[in-house]
Amino acid sequence: MAYIEDIGGYNMARLEEAVQAVLRGETCRYEEIVKACSPSIRAVLSAMIEDHDMVPDLVQETFIIAYRRLDMYEPGTDFFAWLRTIARNVARNEKRRQRHRDTPDAALNRTDEDAIENHVEAIVETLPADIMDALEDCVQRLDPRARQLIEAFYHQGRSVREMSGRFHLSETAVKVALFRARRAIYHCLRKKGIFSR
Amino acid sequence: MKHFEIILQYVRTRLGLDPTDAETKALLAEDFPESTSSDTPAADIIIDRLLSASGRSADNILIEQRTLAAIRKLDRERNKRRAYHFFRFEAGTERLVSVIAACVILCFGFWWAANLMLPSPIAILDPYGSVWILRQKQRLTPTVPTKLYSGDTVITGERSRAIIRYRRHRTYISLRADSRMRLFASSTGQLALLDTGSMAAGVSAASGRSHFTVETPHARVFMESATQFKLRSTQSESVIEVIEGETTLQSLSSWAEPIEIEAGAVVAVNGGRRLVPGSFGAPVIANVRGLDRTEIENSLRLGRLFGVNTLAYDLPLSGTKPPEALVKAVAEAHKQGFMFYARVDLKTLVSVEKKDPGRWIRENLAPLVAEYDFDGVYFYNGGDLVREKEIASILMPLYDSLVDVLPGTAMLIGYSRDPNA
Numbered sequence: 001m002a003y004i005e006d007i008g009g010y011n012m013a014r015l016e017e018a019v020q021a022v023l024r025g026e027t028c029r030y031e032e033i034v035k036a037c038s039p040s041i042r043a044v045l046s047a048m049i050e051d052h053d054m055v056p057d058l059v060q061e062t063f064i065i066a067y068r069r070l071d072m073y074e075p076g077t078d079f080f081a082w083l084r085t086i087a088r089n090v091a092r093n094e095k096r097r098q099r100h101r102d103t104p105d106a107a108l109n110r111t112d113e114d115a116i117e118n119h120v121e122a123i124v125e126t127l128p129a130d131i132m133d134a135l136e137d138c139v140q141r142l143d144p145r146a147r148q149l150i151e152a153f154y155h156q157g158r159s160v161r162e163m164s165g166r167f168h169l170s171e172t173a174v175k176v177a178l179f180r181a182r183r184a185i186y187h188c189l190r191k192k193g194i195f196s197r
Numbered sequence: 198m199k200h201f202e203i204i205l206q207y208v209r210t211r212l213g214l215d216p217t218d219a220e221t222k223a224l225l226a227e228d229f230p231e232s233t234s235s236d237t238p239a240a241d242i243i244i245d246r247l248l249s250a251s252g253r254s255a256d257n258i259l260i261e262q263r264t265l266a267a268i269r270k271l272d273r274e275r276n277k278r279r280a281y282h283f284f285r286f287e288a289g290t291e292r293l294v295s296v297i298a299a300c301v302i303l304c305f306g307f308w309w310a311a312n313l314m315l316p317s318p319i320a321i322l323d324p325y326g327s328v329w330i331l332r333q334k335q336r337l338t339p340t341v342p343t344k345l346y347s348g349d350t351v352i353t354g355e356r357s358r359a360i361i362r363y364r365r366h367r368t369y370i371s372l373r374a375d376s377r378m379r380l381f382a383s384s385t386g387q388l389a390l391l392d393t394g395s396m397a398a399g400v401s402a403a404s405g406r407s408h409f410t411v412e413t414p415h416a417r418v419f420m421e422s423a424t425q426f427k428l429r430s431t432q433s434e435s436v437i438e439v440i441e442g443e444t445t446l447q448s449l450s451s452w453a454e455p456i457e458i459e460a461g462a463v464v465a466v467n468g469g470r471r472l473v474p475g476s477f478g479a480p481v482i483a484n485v486r487g488l489d490r491t492e493i494e495n496s497l498r499l500g501r502l503f504g505v506n507t508l509a510y511d512l513p514l515s516g517t518k519p520p521e522a523l524v525k526a527v528a529e530a531h532k533q534g535f536m537f538y539a540r541v542d543l544k545t546l547v548s549v550e551k552k553d554p555g556r557w558i559r560e561n562l563a564p565l566v567a568e569y570d571f572d573g574v575y576f577y578n579g580g581d582l583v584r585e586k587e588i589a590s591i592l593m594p595l596y597d598s599l600v601d602v603l604p605g606t607a608m609l610i611g612y613s614r615d616p617n618a
Binding site: 027030031034035038039042043046047048049050052055056059060063064067068115116117119120122123124127131132135136139150154155157160170172173175176179180182183185186189195 | 203207212213214215218220221224228238239240241242243244245246247248249250251252253256257259260261263264265267268271272
């Protein structure tokens with residue numbers, strides 16, 4: 001499987017060369033970096049942030065921070081890993097801001113969720129750059145009924161209640177079926193070497 | 198069993214399932230065995246979020262565009278700041294050196310462009326006595342060495358002299374008294390037009406490829422090597438005497454061939470005559486300096502030098518007759534080819550004297566114009582340009598009055614200021 005050696009169809013060597021060019025002053029080459037890395041950075045941020053509407057802003061913030069601090073990047077090391085670290089910090093800061101906005105009751109319930117989110121962060125660190133391609137491949141490998149459920153819920157935006165009527169299942173059964181479909185995707189990804197830390 | 202509590206919490210709050218429900222119990226038993234770590238809910242959350250993100254793949258292009266727009270804006274701001282910092286005093290030595298170098302280059306560029314655009318002087322004039330320069334309708338009276346530009350006319354008065362030294366080579370012209378010379382320069386050489394008077398010149402060999410030419414109304418003299426010569430130009434002829442070197446002389450008569458003149462030779466040319474300023478038909482007016490013989494002679498001599506072809510005399514408005522000397526002055530002017538006009542201050546006539554102009558013309562002006570043999574009448578308004586319209590409104594009746602009493606007499610109207618100025 002492809003890791004950052006081939007990000008978004010962009011060769012790692014070319015990415016490194018683009019970084020060098022930007023450092024030399026050819027700032028227009030930064031566009032190539034954004035185009036090559038933004039899907040992967042979006043995946044990292046999507047995995048960490050509950051509110052998907054925030055993700056575009058955070059992707060932008062990540063690339064701006066990277067651009068400002070590009071001279072701190074050590075050429076020849078893993079540029080995508082460096083960029084992902086910035087994205088993770090951006091996501092953490094966003095979560096911190098959200099916590100400040102939480103009510104006291106919500107803050108009390110956060111303890112267990114924080115434990116899970118810590119695991120999420122740890123796993124995100126190991127995610128490859130082409131996680132979205134791998135995910136899509138695993139969705140395609142699901143049995144037809146599970147794939148229908150995933151597409152209806154995630155791609156078509158159907159609610160559990162709508163799906164319950166459409167698939168002639170109880171709402172609980174729909175939730176359980178969705179969970180099992182995700183579980184099947186999880187096992188598929190593990191076979192690809194993802195989530196196997 | 199902390200992990201299991203976390204999972205139960207996850208099932209309850211995130212998945213929205215009731216752990217006491219039969220289906221949920223089965224799910225917990227099958228998919229969350231006792232050994233399950235808290236990675237399971239974490240992985241489920243990640244997959245759930247990634248699936249949601251994959252359903253919004255159209256966002257990718259929007260995200261790219263927004264990000265690139267933000268980066269470009271950042272670039273512009275950064276460039277502005279760079280420009281500002283570049284010119285700050287705490288800038289490094291290299292920057293300061295760069296700024297100074299840029300300033301020097303810019304200054305040189307401006308100086309070079311200005312040199313190309315502005316006329317450059319061709320010679321220096323040393324005046325001795327009464328010397329004037331005519332430059333773009335201005336008359337200058339130099340008293341110290343002065344730069345001469347292409348197109349300038351140099352005039353010398355009585356017992357006066359002007360030395361003209363060319364800047365690029367050691368050529369000089371000594372313009373004698375009562376002379377008029379125009380100077381021109383081009384990329385191929387220097388040209389001096391001696392309209393009237395006399396000169397002596399020393400042309401340097403250093404003038405090189407650029408030829409030096411002197412023209413009179415009758416002849417053209419070329420110099421290609423070091424030469425000394427004298428040249429005199431009158432109304433009827435031009436005379437050249439070569440003292441040293443050699444020149445080529447060509448008469449301005451169309452049939453004449455150029456001839457070489459060697460040192461010691463004196464040649465006179467009296468062929469075709471070129472028009473010089475002042476010989477044209479349009480009246481160029483100057484006031485006569487006075488009516489005694491010396492003043493009349495001075496007026497005619499200077500008039501010829503300055504291209505004046507018409508003299509004028511200020512006619513008194515009171516009705517008293519001008520002095521008898523005026524008759525002789527007019528005759529002398531006519532004899533030397535000058536016109537002579539009666540000059541009348543229109544403003545005084547209309548405003549101060551409170552006279553009826555038409556009546557005054559019939560009773561006073563017409564007899565005088567006839568008796569003194571004036572060629573015409575010149576009305577001027579005393580330089581009062583503000584009253585131009587008002588004066589224009591009374592000029593036509595005046596013209597009619599004049600034509601009535603003096604048919605064929607010229608009448609000039611001067612809106613301009615006093616011609617003496």
